[in-house]
Amino acid sequence: MLTTLATHPGPWHDGGAPGYWPVFPIMFGLFWLAVLGAGFYLIRRRTAASAASAAAASDPLAKARSVLAERFARGEIDEDEYLMRQSTLRDG
Secondary structure, eight states: OHHHHHHOOTTSSTTSOOTTTTHHHHHHHHHHHHHHHHHHHHHHHHHHHHHHHHHHHHOHHHHHHHHHHHHHHHTSSOHHHHHHHHHHHHHO
């Protein structure tokens, strides 16, 4: 029986590690790169959103345009009224 095991090592290469061993560290590294990339993306998106909301809060015309666009998107006002109010905001 000992000679049979020595002549047929099975899926192992000469009793060593399998041939696909580099896949695991590469996949582990790619996993952590994906985690870091997702974290960076979420932080960046949150920072940009808070900066945009701060800019809109400091500018009353930007807030008015935002409310007008939301009302148009919800269907509370039609296109003619939207364009008329938008031109009023633009002209001052």
